[in-house]
Amino acid sequence: MQANNKVGPDGSAPPPPSYTAGTQPAYGQPGAQQGAYGVPITGQPGVPGVPGGNQAPVVWMPKPSVPGCPPGLEYLTEIDQILVKQQIDMLELFTGWEQQNKYRLMNSMGQQVYYAKEESGACERQCCQANRSFTMHITDNAGMEVVRLQREFRCVRDSCWFACMDCCAHVIAIEAPVGVTVGYVKQKCSPCPPRFGILDADQNEVLSIEGPCCMIPCTDIEFKVISAKDGSEVGKVTKQWAGMMKEMFTQADNFGISFPMDLDVKMKATMLGACFLIDFMYFEQRPTTTATIEPDDVIRELVRT
Numbered sequence: 001m002q003a004n005n006k007v008g009p010d011g012s013a014p015p016p017p018s019y020t021a022g023t024q025p026a027y028g029q030p031g032a033q034q035g036a037y038g039v040p041i042t043g044q045p046g047v048p049g050v051p052g053g054n055q056a057p058v059v060w061m062p063k064p065s066v067p068g069c070p071p072g073l074e075y076l077t078e079i080d081q082i083l084v085k086q087q088i089d090m091l092e093l094f095t096g097w098e099q100q101n102k103y104r105l106m107n108s109m110g111q112q113v114y115y116a117k118e119e120s121g122a123c124e125r126q127c128c129q130a131n132r133s134f135t136m137h138i139t140d141n142a143g144m145e146v147v148r149l150q151r152e153f154r155c156v157r158d159s160c161w162f163a164c165m166d167c168c169a170h171v172i173a174i175e176a177p178v179g180v181t182v183g184y185v186k187q188k189c190s191p192c193p194p195r196f197g198i199l200d201a202d203q204n205e206v207l208s209i210e211g212p213c214c215m216i217p218c219t220d221i222e223f224k225v226i227s228a229k230d231g232s233e234v235g236k237v238t239k240q241w242a243g244m245m246k247e248m249f250t251q252a253d254n255f256g257i258s259f260p261m262d263l264d265v266k267m268k269a270t271m272l273g274a275c276f277l278i279d280f281m282y283f284e285q286r287p288t289t290t291a292t293i294e295p296d297d298v299i300r301e302l303v304r305t
Helices: 074-078 088-097 122-131 244-249 265-283 295-304
Strands: 081-086 100-107 112-121 134-139 145-151 171-175 181-185 194-202 205-210 219-225 234-239 254-258
Touching: 074 265, 081 265, 100 194, 134 254, 134 265, 145 265, 171 265, 181 265, 194 265, 234 265, 254 265
Parallel strands: none
Antiparallel strands: 081 100, 081 254, 100 112, 112 134, 134 145, 145 171, 171 181, 181 194, 194 205, 205 219, 219 234, 234 254
16 A cells, blocks of 8 residues: 555644654553654563564554544445454463453454553453443544443343343444444344344444354354344354464454455444454453463463464
8 A cells, every 4th residue: 555645644744754653542552663654663562571572563554534433433435344352361371360451453464453442440351251331442543542442330241132132232332533424233032043133323223233053163153144134144253263372361352354345434343343352242251260381381472373
């Protein structure tokens, strides 16, 4: 993708040569240096708490210019795939104390598009675990919050039968930009397989998601995205197998989301909400204890994977 250095984030001219880049005040976002607008931004965050655990520099996707597009969603006009990678939290890994989840959202070229961080109460994380309510803040390269996901607490997580009652069905609301609800993802009543509706702002079903009857471990697990208009498959939300060590000892899951390139950006943002809801409902499990495992061995293997 060609970088664009002619305009700034607000449509103004780029900064003069003497301008010195500074650290962005992103919502919970690890320090990333802001370069000239349109130039991929790189950083070297490393892995906190891991000796010699520096990762490859983070390369940010240049922000395209799309008149009339909701602020921050311009990135979605040029991609048909997103990789969602949950970050490993070392404190959670070795203590079992549930932390707020953090994610990197990247395009198919490996460029980071967004960063996401959960906001939730400490007591609810420990006691309610994956059933907990949360607000997910999704920020762009400049640290501006462009999408907000709101999920309410639900008592039952493992059965689709309870979704027949609205008070028990899992729902996540999507705001893009913040303060403007553009869609919902709602669990459907279905004994098998699991199903979800992707709804617009007026709660009309635009797409639906159907999961597998049996979620086989040690392999990728696909949730098909189906058009409500003609029943054709138009995309997927895929839980990607991350390797034995990572799956056993962490809750850090990887997901792939695919959708039509010409799908409305608001629906693309809503599909992000579907991915996070699926993660919490089916894959946010407490990791196996590492009490009998050598910490250095675990760290080396997790960094490698």
